[in-house]
Amino acid sequence: MSIDLSQFFEVFFEESFEGLDVMESELLNLQPGDLDSETVNTIFRAAHSIKGGSGTFGFTSVSDFTHVLETLLDQIREGQRDLTAEHVNLFLQAVDCLREMLTSLQAGTEPDLTNSNTLKKEFELILNGEVSAPVEQPVTIESDSSLDTYEVSFEPQHHLFKTGNEPLYLIQELAGLGELEVNAHVDGIPDINDLSSDDCYISWVFFLTTDKGEAAIKEVFEWVEDDAEIKITLCGGLFSDDMETASNDEPAKVAVDESIEPENTPVERKSVAAKSNAETTSIRVSIDKVDSLINMVGELVITQAMLTQLGEGEITENKVVALQEGLAQLAHNTRDLQESVMRIRMLPISFVFSRFPRLVRDTSQKLGKQVELKLLGEQTELDKTVMEKISDPMVHLVRNSLDHGLETPEERMEAGKDPVGTVTLNAFHQGGNIVIEIMDDGNGLNTKKIKQKAVQNNLIQPDDELSDDEINELIFMPGFSTADEVSDISGRGVGMDVVRRNIQALNGSIEVTSAQGIGSTFTIRLPLTLAILDGQLVTIGEHTYIIPLISIVESLQIELDKVNCVGGGVDVLRLRDEYIPILRLHRIFNHSGAIEELNKGLLVIVESDNQKVGLLVDDLLAQQQVVIKSLEANYQKVEGVSGATILGDGRVSLIVDITGLIKLAGLKKAGSQELNLGHVDTEVNS
Amino acid sequence: MNGELALTDSELDEQNIRQFLTFIMDEEEYGVDILAVQEIRGWEEITAIPNAPIYVKGAINLRGTIVPIIDLRLRFGLPSIKYCPTTVVIVVKVELKQGVKIMGLVVDGVSDVYSISESQASDVPDIHNTDNSEFVRGLVNVGEKMVVLLHLERVLNLVKESEVVA
Amino acid sequence: MKKILAVDDSASMRQMVGFTLKKAGFDVTEAKDGSEALEIAKGQSFDAVISDVNMPIMDGITLIRELRALPNYKFTPMLMLTTESGLEKKSEGKAAGATGWIVKPFNPDQLLAVIKKVIR
Numbered sequence: 001m002s003i004d005l006s007q008f009f010e011v012f013f014e015e016s017f018e019g020l021d022v023m024e025s026e027l028l029n030l031q032p033g034d035l036d037s038e039t040v041n042t043i044f045r046a047a048h049s050i051k052g053g054s055g056t057f058g059f060t061s062v063s064d065f066t067h068v069l070e071t072l073l074d075q076i077r078e079g080q081r082d083l084t085a086e087h088v089n090l091f092l093q094a095v096d097c098l099r100e101m102l103t104s105l106q107a108g109t110e111p112d113l114t115n116s117n118t119l120k121k122e123f124e125l126i127l128n129g130e131v132s133a134p135v136e137q138p139v140t141i142e143s144d145s146s147l148d149t150y151e152v153s154f155e156p157q158h159h160l161f162k163t164g165n166e167p168l169y170l171i172q173e174l175a176g177l178g179e180l181e182v183n184a185h186v187d188g189i190p191d192i193n194d195l196s197s198d199d200c201y202i203s204w205v206f207f208l209t210t211d212k213g214e215a216a217i218k219e220v221f222e223w224v225e226d227d228a229e230i231k232i233t234l235c236g237g238l239f240s241d242d243m244e245t246a247s248n249d250e251p252a253k254v255a256v257d258e259s260i261e262p263e264n265t266p267v268e269r270k271s272v273a274a275k276s277n278a279e280t281t282s283i284r285v286s287i288d289k290v291d292s293l294i295n296m297v298g299e300l301v302i303t304q305a306m307l308t309q310l311g312e313g314e315i316t317e318n319k320v321v322a323l324q325e326g327l328a329q330l331a332h333n334t335r336d337l338q339e340s341v342m343r344i345r346m347l348p349i350s351f352v353f354s355r356f357p358r359l360v361r362d363t364s365q366k367l368g369k370q371v372e373l374k375l376l377g378e379q380t381e382l383d384k385t386v387m388e389k390i391s392d393p394m395v396h397l398v399r400n401s402l403d404h405g406l407e408t409p410e411e412r413m414e415a416g417k418d419p420v421g422t423v424t425l426n427a428f429h430q431g432g433n434i435v436i437e438i439m440d441d442g443n444g445l446n447t448k449k450i451k452q453k454a455v456q457n458n459l460i461q462p463d464d465e466l467s468d469d470e471i472n473e474l475i476f477m478p479g480f481s482t483a484d485e486v487s488d489i490s491g492r493g494v495g496m497d498v499v500r501r502n503i504q505a506l507n508g509s510i511e512v513t514s515a516q517g518i519g520s521t522f523t524i525r526l527p528l529t530l531a532i533l534d535g536q537l538v539t540i541g542e543h544t545y546i547i548p549l550i551s552i553v554e555s556l557q558i559e560l561d562k563v564n565c566v567g568g569g570v571d572v573l574r575l576r577d578e579y580i581p582i583l584r585l586h587r588i589f590n591h592s593g594a595i596e597e598l599n600k601g602l603l604v605i606v607e608s609d610n611q612k613v614g615l616l617v618d619d620l621l622a623q624q625q626v627v628i629k630s631l632e633a634n635y636q637k638v639e640g641v642s643g644a645t646i647l648g649d650g651r652v653s654l655i656v657d658i659t660g661l662i663k664l665a666g667l668k669k670a671g672s673q674e675l676n677l678g679h680v681d682t683e684v685n686s
Numbered sequence: 687m688n689g690e691l692a693l694t695d696s697e698l699d700e701q702n703i704r705q706f707l708t709f710i711m712d713e714e715e716y717g718v719d720i721l722a723v724q725e726i727r728g729w730e731e732i733t734a735i736p737n738a739p740i741y742v743k744g745a746i747n748l749r750g751t752i753v754p755i756i757d758l759r760l761r762f763g764l765p766s767i768k769y770c771p772t773t774v775v776i777v778v779k780v781e782l783k784q785g786v787k788i789m790g791l792v793v794d795g796v797s798d799v800y801s802i803s804e805s806q807a808s809d810v811p812d813i814h815n816t817d818n819s820e821f822v823r824g825l826v827n828v829g830e831k832m833v834v835l836l837h838l839e840r841v842l843n844l845v846k847e848s849e850v851v852a
Numbered sequence: 853m854k855k856i857l858a859v860d861d862s863a864s865m866r867q868m869v870g871f872t873l874k875k876a877g878f879d880v881t882e883a884k885d886g887s888e889a890l891e892i893a894k895g896q897s898f899d900a901v902i903s904d905v906n907m908p909i910m911d912g913i914t915l916i917r918e919l920r921a922l923p924n925y926k927f928t929p930m931l932m933l934t935t936e937s938g939l940e941k942k943s944e945g946k947a948a949g950a951t952g953w954i955v956k957p958f959n960p961d962q963l964l965a966v967i968k969k970v971i972r
Binding site for chain 1: 731732733734735736737738742744745746747750751752753754784785787788789844
Binding site: 003005007008009011012014015042044045048049051052053055056057063161162163164165166169170172173198220222223226284 | 861862863864865867868871872875900904906907908920926927928929930933935946949950951952953956957958959960968969970971972
């Protein structure tokens with residue numbers, strides 16, 4: 001049977017990367033001297049699995065390297081060797097090295113072995129300067145070319161069956177080696193009253209003519225050598241061999257089928273390389289999620305069957321009611337199913353958080369700072385795609401906190417603080433969003449320095465009056481960086497503006513709060529998923545648009561006496577204590593045939609980036625979940641529109657992008673009254 | 687209809703011959719490479735795109751994909767006419783700088799399929815040097831008629847124009 | 853159809869073993885550690901068990917010992933997947949009631965050849 005092993009490569013890589021992550025985080029938990037055996041066991045198992053898999057799938061460079069790692073871990077696990085800090089560092093380097101090797105193998109290229117060979121030598125040095133020996137390759141047993149006849153006597157002990165071995169299969173296997181003559185000895189069978197059905201009483205003498213040699217015969221009986229008397233004699237009687245003595249030697253390896261040709265593997269690997277990209281394309285889903293999905297589908301099938309039955313024959317009035325109920329059931333099932341499917345894409349944020357212990361450890365060592373990392377809300381789930389994209393901005397923010405936020409132990413003591421600084425990562429759900437906080441208890445943002453820098457870079461004027469929050473906001477402006485010299489840690493030319501842009505590309509937002517001497521907190525808000533949105537359908541003229549429900553504050557009918565017209569022809573609604581600019585959606589989108597009179601339409605108050613505006617629409621329709629489709633894919637970016645969807649009747653409807661809309665309308669941040677509507681028309685009535 | 691140009695498959699191969707789908711617009715016949723054509727549909731209800739150039743009529747749902755629809759008359763600055771039952775949308779797939787895009791072209795009606803060798807096509811005469819000349823790949827005579835072969839990549843590259851609009 | 857219980861904490865190994873055996877016409881049930889396997893094994897019967905040794909929660913040797921103690925599994929062939937370095941594991945496994953072992957790394961053909969020694 002030929003089985004293409006390459007079909008398992010992707011799973012192997014994925015679980016190996018996970019294994020490496022486990023090793024890394026567990027290694028960071030290890031305290032030399034105070035050894036937790038379960039932690040060491042976990043690390044050992046991860047290394048062991050990578051070695052087993054890489055060997056099986058033909059990645060010998062990885063299995064060779066993992067072998068030394070595993071051996072040292074085994075010695076530590078068995079208590080033969082004490083764990084030192086040096087070991088931990090070496091293991092961590094090995095984890096990095098394995099990650100690189102696997103990454104290049106996954107991409108279909110041979111890994112660079114310089115690093116792994118150096119590390120391997122260090123491991124071998126620790127392992128009593130053992131000479132480098134490649135992991136034993138399965139040994140092909142040399143076959144005797146000449147035909148010989150052997151006499152094999154096989155006398156099992158009574159308990160043989162209880163080992164699960166079946167003499168018949170052993171005999172069949174023996175027969176496969178050549179020409180076999182079987183003589184069974186039944187003298188051992190006791191009287192029927194003493195007979196136990198669990199025991200084996202028969203013994204055999206075989207004459208086997210084969211060219212496979214004695215080793216092949218021994219191998220047939222390898223599993224039962226302790227449970228039976230086995231004698232193999234070459235007929236002609238020149239020499240006899242007793243299995244009892246043979247068993248003291250290294251047991252023979254399982255014979256290797258001629259079909260494994262090591263040359264084959266690289267070819268297979270190439271075919272995978274073509275398929276696999278750097279970004280992982282598969283997802284591992286817990287069985288509960290799949291089970292609940294299957295349940296939903298079951299219910300859906302039942303509902304469908306019910307509806308089919310109702311649809312047969314004449315439709316009577318009674319049936320109409322039942323049909324309506326059935327359809328309601330169907331809607332319910334569909335929604336549940338959709339939620340379950342979406343849950344499949346959701347993973348706990350610990351996938352991202354888990355890389356930070358190592359990062360914080362390495363970075364703080366480099367900076368000579370003492371840092372404790374706290375992780376909160378690790379089980380908070382978010383969409384896999386969002387997760388993949390949020391990782392880099394978070395790394396940047398954490399590095400920034402370590403580099404610029406936290407002080408050195410000396411500075412901290414001088415300020416009367418604990419010399420050990422704290423960086424906290426926290427995640428939680430809020431509405432339809434996930435909120436991620438990156439907090440440090442460092443010195444806080446230096447507003448004076450930020451303002452000075454902003455003036456230098458012409459971002460603001462020296463006499464601009466700005467609140468502290470507004471000054472802190474400046475760090476997200478393009479072309480802003482406070483580090484006096486570009487440091488290795490955070491200032492790689494990537495600024496906070498890039499972080500903000502990346503987060504905004506995910507429909508998210510980032511803000512910072514900071515207090516001098518106490519610390520800073522960066523707060524990231526992200527939608528849970530990029531694929532589905534709760535939307536409010538609205539009409540303007542004959543056009544139907546979708547407003548994300550999450551940005552809607554309220555909807556109301558306008559009382560004209562609360563509307564003031566300010567400069568530039570913009571109407572502003574006085575709502576409780578706030579003044580809310582009114583945007584006529586149809587004007588911004590350049591559509592005709594919509595309601596112009598403020599008191600005849602409806603006003604949808606939306607909020608984005610802390611700014612509220614009211615959108616004038618003709619009417620509100622249903623609220624529903626919509627699947628987001630790209631308009632850009634076949635067209636281009638449209639200002640004020642974040643995407644499209646397909647409504648129940650098959651029509652396309654566009655999704656309003658509130659942030660983009662405010663920009664399009666020319667409304668600046670609240671406070672500045674520079675309003676510049678694109679299609680302002682002073683005449684209110686159309 | 688295409689009797690004059692009927693060729694066998696082997697002849698097609700030999701002479702670097704391509705097949706063009708032609709359509710009528712304002713009594714002129716235009717041709718596009720048939721390999722770019724995905725399907726031909728009737729005119730249907732469409733969703734307008736805000737602030738789009740006048741020739742972008744909107745977007746339709748093509749089996750789950752959002753596809754923009756371009757009125758080719760308006761794109762070429764020809765007078766627009768009311769859409770009627772023979773109005774068709776030719777769905778094409780083109781590779782632009784921004785990637786492969788699927789778009790629909792509104793035309794008066796489809797005409798025929800011709801096999802035309804590259805050498806038959808003549809360059810655009812200078813007198814045609816209007817704004818639209820960049821859209822033209824070549825002119826070719828088929829019997830009595832003249833067919834304008836289009837440069838779809840240029841016709842559908844909307845970026846430059848949209849910048850003007852925005 | 854003969855039923856085999858395949859136990860391994862590594863998903864790729866489990867898939868490889870499962871796929872190979874299924875293709876050879878066996879009915880395969882997979883489990884990701886000893887305790888999951890034990891639960892599954894208690895609920896139904898299998899014609900053979902193939903288990904990895906190093907696994908979280910419950911290792912393969914404990915699994916084999918526990919299974920062998922069950923009346924249903926008195927004679928059931930149980931094979932261990934072990935590495936070349938695990939020689940002492942082999943005797944430990946045999947003492948726990950293992951029928952035999954397969955040495956890692958192995959390929960699908962080797963796996964089938966070994967399986968043939970215990971069920972056909």
